[in-house]
Every structure is written in structure tokens, then in C-alpha cells.
Amino acid sequence: MKWLPTCKETTELVSRAMDQRLPFADRMAMRLHLSMCKNCARFNRQLQAMRSQFRLETSANDDAPGLTAEARQRITTELHKKLD
């Protein structure tokens, strides 16, 4: 990678950095680009925001629909079957 990655390359680094520790050179290159580029800095913040919204603990007890009555009945039947 060149000393200063393009925006496209930076998005790849930003994404990869969310999954693993980047090699030193990549990390520096990414930081340098992010410090100079408003768009990529925003992109980075938005991916982080998306992640925190998604994590199970913060997001599971919303008002999404629950089990239907049919499903509930079916599962009850299975539970009883298991015990017989």
C-alpha cells in the first residue's frame, strides 16, 4: 500500500480494523487518511455507530413482533412430546 491510501482503500482498512488488529503500517496509513478526510472519518464513525446499535444486548428488547400463537402451540406440543 502507498503511504497514503485512497478513500476506497481506507474504507477497506476501516472495515478490516473492526475485525482484527491491523499491521502497524496499515494502521498508521488509515489514521493519517482519516485525519485529513472528512468523508472517510464520517464513514468510520457511522460503521462504529451501526455496530453499537446491532450488538445483542442493546437491541433485542424492542417492539418487534414476538412468537405467533401457532408457533407457541407448536413448540408446546414438541416440549410435551419430548417428555413422553
Next chain:
Amino acid sequence: MNTLDAQTWLTEHGDYLFRVARRQLHSDELAEDAVQEALLAALTAQARYTGSASPRTWLTGILKHKIVDLIRRQIREVELPRDADGEEAIDCLFKQDGHWAEPIRPWGNPDTEAEMSQLRRVLDQCADRLKPTMAQVFSLREVAGMETAEICKELGITSTNCWVLLHRARLFMRQCLELNGFSKAGAA
């Protein structure tokens, strides 16, 4: 062993478990299967439940395993996307020289509970629109918080494949949120 406990679990935690599963499996049917399998497994394993965690936490732990099982079973039937798939969509976002084609607009901060639940709804809808394999890898990573190495192993895919899928999914999701009105003038 008694059915009473399992029945109580279903009554008290069924909806919660279903929502957790639904978020990751993107299908009502599969989510129902996951809840059923988790409760059946819990019934078998209840002797080992020590009560140190709340029943909901304990059940959610079992459910997570069942979700991964279901995803693993499913992914065998899904072909990994090849380069053409999604690569074009990414290329559209950038100019030839690698700069953004369009400026990235800022998102507003959802302050109220109503705005938050609206955001979660849109997130779920966008996630439902991801291609199946992408959705599965994305869910395991971003919703369940599994490590990529673990995901690769579970699903039997290479780390490069895994990473490409995640990157494309994130770009798609960000784009989808923006198209659904999560950019706001004047906010960071």
C-alpha cells in the same frame, strides 16, 4: 424434569428469544425453529442449570448455539458470492481515482426512544435485504459479536472470503440506512 419449567420459559421468554433469533436469522420460520430447538435443549440440560445466571441469560446462551447451528446448516446450501457480485455496487461508490463519488452525509443522533426504535426497525429491514451468505456472516459478527476466526471455522470459509463478505455487507448497510433517511444536515 418437568414440563412446567419449559412451559414457563416459553411463556416468559419466548418472545424475547424469538426476537433475538429473528434478528440473526432474518426469517420467521428459522427463528421459530431456533426457539424450539433451544427450549428442547434446555429441557435436556436443565439439570446442569445452576441458577447462577438468570433463566433468560441461560436460555439465550443455548439459543446462540442453536442459531449458529442453523446458520451453518443453511450456509452449506448457499454459494459464496463471486467477485462480480457486489463488487460493482462498491465501485459505484467511488471514482476512478479511489475518492468517494458522493460526499458522505452526516447522520443525526437518535435522541428519543421513538427515534431509536425507528432506527432499529430500519436496521433490521436493511439486514433482511442482504444476500443470504452476507447476512449470515454479518449477523454472526455484528449481532452475535463472534470473532471472525470463529466465524470462518464455524462456516468453513476462508478468512479472505469472510472479510470480503463483511466489508460488502457493511457498505450495503450504511448505504441502505442513508437511503432510508438517516442522514441529517448539520449533525456530526
